[in-house]
Amino acid sequence: MVKAVVVGSVALDSIRTPFGEVHEALGGSASYAGYASSFFSKTGIVGVVGSDFPKKHLDLFKRKGIDLSGLSFADGKTFRWHGYYEFDLNQAHTVKTELNVFEEFQPVLPDSYRKAKFLFLGNIGPELQLNVLGQMASRPKLVVADTMNYWIEKSRETVLEVVKAVDIMLFNDAEARQLFRTPSIVKAARMALALDSDYAIIKKGEHGALMFTPKSHFSAPAYPLENIVDPTGAGDCFGGAMTGYLAKTGSLTEKNLRKAIIFGSAVASLDAEGFSLENLKKISLKDIEARVQEFKEIVHF
Amino acid sequence: MVKAVVVGSVALDSIRTPFGEVHEALGGSASYAGYASSFFSKTGIVGVVGSDFPKKHLDLFKRKGIDLSGLSFADGKTFRWHGYYEFDLNQAHTVKTELNVFEEFQPVLPDSYRKAKFLFLGNIGPELQLNVLGQMASRPKLVVADTMNYWIEKSRETVLEVVKAVDIMLFNDAEARQLFRTPSIVKAARMALALDSDYAIIKKGEHGALMFTPKSHFSAPAYPLENIVDPTGAGDCFGGAMTGYLAKTGSLTEKNLRKAIIFGSAVASLDAEGFSLENLKKISLKDIEARVQEFKEIVHF
Numbered sequence: 001m002v003k004a005v006v007v008g009s010v011a012l013d014s015i016r017t018p019f020g021e022v023h024e025a026l027g028g029s030a031s032y033a034g035y036a037s038s039f040f041s042k043t044g045i046v047g048v049v050g051s052d053f054p055k056k057h058l059d060l061f062k063r064k065g066i067d068l069s070g071l072s073f074a075d076g077k078t079f080r081w082h083g084y085y086e087f088d089l090n091q092a093h094t095v096k097t098e099l100n101v102f103e104e105f106q107p108v109l110p111d112s113y114r115k116a117k118f119l120f121l122g123n124i125g126p127e128l129q130l131n132v133l134g135q136m137a138s139r140p141k142l143v144v145a146d147t148m149n150y151w152i153e154k155s156r157e158t159v160l161e162v163v164k165a166v167d168i169m170l171f172n173d174a175e176a177r178q179l180f181r182t183p184s185i186v187k188a189a190r191m192a193l194a195l196d197s198d199y200a201i202i203k204k205g206e207h208g209a210l211m212f213t214p215k216s217h218f219s220a221p222a223y224p225l226e227n228i229v230d231p232t233g234a235g236d237c238f239g240g241a242m243t244g245y246l247a248k249t250g251s252l253t254e255k256n257l258r259k260a261i262i263f264g265s266a267v268a269s270l271d272a273e274g275f276s277l278e279n280l281k282k283i284s285l286k287d288i289e290a291r292v293q294e295f296k297e298i299v300h301f
Numbered sequence: 302m303v304k305a306v307v308v309g310s311v312a313l314d315s316i317r318t319p320f321g322e323v324h325e326a327l328g329g330s331a332s333y334a335g336y337a338s339s340f341f342s343k344t345g346i347v348g349v350v351g352s353d354f355p356k357k358h359l360d361l362f363k364r365k366g367i368d369l370s371g372l373s374f375a376d377g378k379t380f381r382w383h384g385y386y387e388f389d390l391n392q393a394h395t396v397k398t399e400l401n402v403f404e405e406f407q408p409v410l411p412d413s414y415r416k417a418k419f420l421f422l423g424n425i426g427p428e429l430q431l432n433v434l435g436q437m438a439s440r441p442k443l444v445v446a447d448t449m450n451y452w453i454e455k456s457r458e459t460v461l462e463v464v465k466a467v468d469i470m471l472f473n474d475a476e477a478r479q480l481f482r483t484p485s486i487v488k489a490a491r492m493a494l495a496l497d498s499d500y501a502i503i504k505k506g507e508h509g510a511l512m513f514t515p516k517s518h519f520s521a522p523a524y525p526l527e528n529i530v531d532p533t534g535a536g537d538c539f540g541g542a543m544t545g546y547l548a549k550t551g552s553l554t555e556k557n558l559r560k561a562i563i564f565g566s567a568v569a570s571l572d573a574e575g576f577s578l579e580n581l582k583k584i585s586l587k588d589i590e591a592r593v594q595e596f597k598e599i600v601h602f
Contacts, residue, residue, distance in 0.1 A: 087485075183389055207505065221522075226488070261602075295602075297517070301563050
């Protein structure tokens with residue numbers, strides 16, 4: 001039984017960083033978030049690939065126990081992203097985006113997904129995010145959504161509707177400032193909370209993450225990555241792992257959300273230590289738990 | 302007996318922020334750091350003021366029990382800084398700097414200061430910092446120093462000598478990158494440690510602070526300031542409070558340094574809630590301890 005549903009892109013990424021490069025490696029928000037979630041809970045992916053999508057990537061998902069009944073196969077080529085990072089690894093530079101079959105992506109949830117209690121709406125158009133939410137048999141226990149500057153610029157009002165419709169909206173600090181038109185992260189978070197959100201989470205990359213509730217504030221540290229190789233997908237891993245962890249543990253108390261954020265940060269940091277999903281492929285839940293323990297030591301005083 | 306010596310500027314600041322303004326209010330790195338240190342330990346200030354320096358500021362220091370025998374009075378006008386902040390409160394904009402008597406400042410330590418075991422070298426020229434260190438009767442138990450981009454640009458080699466000579470050099474993230482010519486904070490910290498530093502501390506303003514040792518890493522959160530009024534002096538308060546706390550508690554274990562960083566962050570956040578030293582004047586050690594407790598709650602998971 002699928003416990004966590006993850007919607008997003010499945011892509012072939014060509015990436016160069018100061019530490020190396022890969023050509024047409026597995027990427028996309030649903031790939032990263034789904035894989036990250038599957039460390040904790042039975043996860044189903046919703047996405048689309050083309051007829052050129054390598055079987056080895058499907059095999060990777062299957063070996064991890066990921067349900068692929070929501071992955072559709074369209075005639076045409078798989079979504080491709082070509083980008084690079086300079087020494088400032090917080091900033092991805094796009095060389096070329098080929099949407100291909102992703103351009104006409106109309107997510108359809110298999111029946112087996114519609115009763116899942118945990119839903120992660122990865123970074124796709126906000127109207128598609130709302131559409132997927134509407135396909136669920138009943139309101140899930142928790143809906144987490146991610147977005148990006150592109151959608152805030154193009155469809156600000158719809159992004160605000162998503163913030164209202166979901167339980168947790170993930171922003172990075174620039175996106176939060178942009179959406180709520182304020183230079184203050186704290187004020188942006190308050191505005192997100194006022195839109196009927198229980199929790200506002202701000203991802204700050206190398207500075208960690210913040211969670212605001214109407215009454216409290218949580219600061220998660222960043223892991224000091226000396227051996228960062230490729231940050232692609234770290235934000236998706238954060239959201240996917242958080243959702244999978246919450247689906248596994250079931251509790252939505254603030255205490256458990258704090259833990260979920262740390263588990264999300266741990267998987268994100270492990271992701272960034274390799275290109276594509278290379279490092280994630282090598283690790284197990286034990287490695288994630290060891291990193292969570294390191295996070296404890298990092299903040300203890 | 303003076304336990305902590307604080308060297309730096311004593312100034313009259315005219316400051317405008319989006320939340321108000323002040324004209325010729327008490328400022329300067331020694332004022333902020335000395336006042337912050339004095340919450341914890343008997344503190345002596347080393348600095349210079351002109352004949353126009355208002356008696357009320359001297360009275361404020363005296364009421365706080367601060368030793369002023371290291372404060373010299375020169376013919377001429379007190380150092381003045383005129384600046385403003387826009388909505389990005391991380392960035393101070395200078396309108397005018399009048400060095401006045403500070404231009405010829407040659408710090409001379411009174412005998413009563415020379416045996417102090419804790420020394421904070423506030424943001425003054427690196428050659429003056431080395432000179433003050435040389436005036437101590439014996440090597441203090443702990444020497445903390447602060448610097449700024451101006452000195453790194455003008456006297457990089459001497460700043461590197463200061464890093465070597467002291468125990469803890471405080472940088473903000475931009476300064477650390479600039480001094481060690483690397484985009485990575487982690488790498489910059491490693492380079493500081495390689496220069497015979499036991500601890501490297503990176504102040505990140507709204508993102509908190511990091512401490513690196515050869516073997517470990519500590520991340521201190523920022524306090525989520527919705528009511529920030531004026532960030533001037535927050536970095537000085539951080540260093541001064543940290544030094545005063547260490548002078549009071551005496552232990553230089555990593556555990557106690559972590560606590561000192563949190564006490565420093567607490568005083569810095571309280572400073573930023575008012576112009577000049579206005580908010581610091583109103584608070585007691587109890588308020589600082591309450592804020593430290595809030596920091597505990599902010600990071601707990």
